[in-house]
Amino acid sequence: MTTIQGLTYLEVAFDEQGQLTSGGDELLAAAAGASAAAAPGACNVFFMTHGWNNSEDSARTLYQNMFRLLSGMLGTNLSSTIAVGVIWPARALSEDDPAVEQAASPTDDVLSLAKVFPQQQDDVAALGAALGAPQPAVAGAAGLYAQARALVTSPASPVPGYDEDAPLVRGPGAGLGLDLERLIEHVCGNSLDIVRVFTYYEMKNRAGVVGQQGLGPLVRELGAQVAGVRVHLMGHSFGARLVAHALVGLGDVENPQASPVKSVLFLQGAFSHFAFAPAITQAATPGEEGPLAGLTARVDGPLLSTFTSADRALGAWYPMATMIQHEDLALLDHPANRWGAMGHDGFQQANAVTALLAPQGSPYTFTPGTCYRLDANAVINADQSPFAGAHSDICHPEVLWAAASAAQTTA
Known part of the structure; x- marks a missing residue:
């Protein structure tokens, strides 16, 4: 104190x-x-x-x-x-927070997520391996999309009925056949952006x-x-x-x-x-x-x-990320x-x-x-x-x- x-x-x-x-x-x-x-x-x-x-x-x-x-x-x-x-x-x-020491590489930056994902050490390691590949793949079981998505484990609301997004959801895909992997690949500028998207969902x-x-x-x-x-x-x-x-x-x-x-x-x-x-x-x-x-x-x-x-x-960015999270393009x-x-x-x-x-x-x-x-x-x-x-x-x-x-x- x-x-x-x-x-x-x-x-x-x-x-x-x-x-x-x-x-x-x-x-x-x-x-x-x-x-x-x-x-x-x-x-x-x-x-x-x-x-x-x-x-x-x-x-x-x-x-x-x-x-x-x-x-x-x-x-x-x-x-x-x-x-x-x-x-x-x-x-x-770390690269998004100037108050912390910057990681030596994107892979090291991802591996540092272990500090805030203490129960998911294997998932973080797999994500680091996917990012460290010579040509990181987005799709597939070993791709960045699948590995980053595995980090999202917290419920939107532990007590049922209090997820404030729930009334707005008309998906999945709102009947549009939404290909999330392709959409993520399109809206993300680089491999770390894919990691950002899913850590964002988890922290929300x-x-x-x-x-x-x-x-x-x-x-x-x-x-x-x-x-x-x-x-x-x-x-x-x-x-x-x-x-x-x-x-x-x-x-x-x-x-x-x-x-x-x-x-x-x-x-x-x-x-x-x-x-x-x-x-x-x-x-x-x-x-x-x-x-x-x-x-x-x-x-x-x-x-x-x-x-x-x-x-x-x-x-x-918030409405776009939320729209993607709920697999609903909201075109109407x-x-x-x-x-x-x-x-x-x-x-x-x-x-x-x-x-x-x-x-x-x-x-x-x-x-x-x-x-x-x-x-x-x-x-x-x-x-x-x-x-x-x-x-x-x-x-x-x-x-x-x-x-x-x-x-x-x-x-």
């Missing part, structure tokens, strides 16, 4: 199955101590979860920067607030597993052991999906007021923008409810989602609409409220139980990479001000 400009900071870590590996006892003790020293109901705990392809070092840098901004907004709430960085095994290739699924079986139960235990604790969940990219599925793992609550979760912030969320919709117009059965729609009852406060058109990762609908991501255009539902991501100090009028689309086009817009655009351009005072305002902890 340490501090960031006076803000208590600690970390919790989960493995790929959502098992808590460190930090849980320290968090419970710190929250109990902060609660005992504060007025009843004044202890606030902010959780922040990183996204895909973040090493632990990258995640820690993100958390330090984000919580440094938050600390200056808490005023008299600073001493009774705890910031928690969530570490989960989402890193894929894994986020749901860690949320449901890891973070959700930890938050539930925190609420049970520390009376009046106020929990605020923030997640970036696939970390936003993790946070959404933590609401599943929270379990049933008698009413929103009984829930320890008082606010949720999805930062450029990489999961379906229909997830919380009472009725999905693009569903295979139009009007079907989003699988996470009922979970707003587990949040005693607002749910926020930032969105920006400058996020190329979510505006272009614009894929960015049907397969769109939360961080591209926010909650897609009639009962969502649109608001501008406001400057620090500007008042918000957030209402509990309401979903807010925070238009971040004027803030989250730095073109940080040819692939992702502004996807990770989230460290801004305006972002943390929205979080603090939703949590009602502003000075």
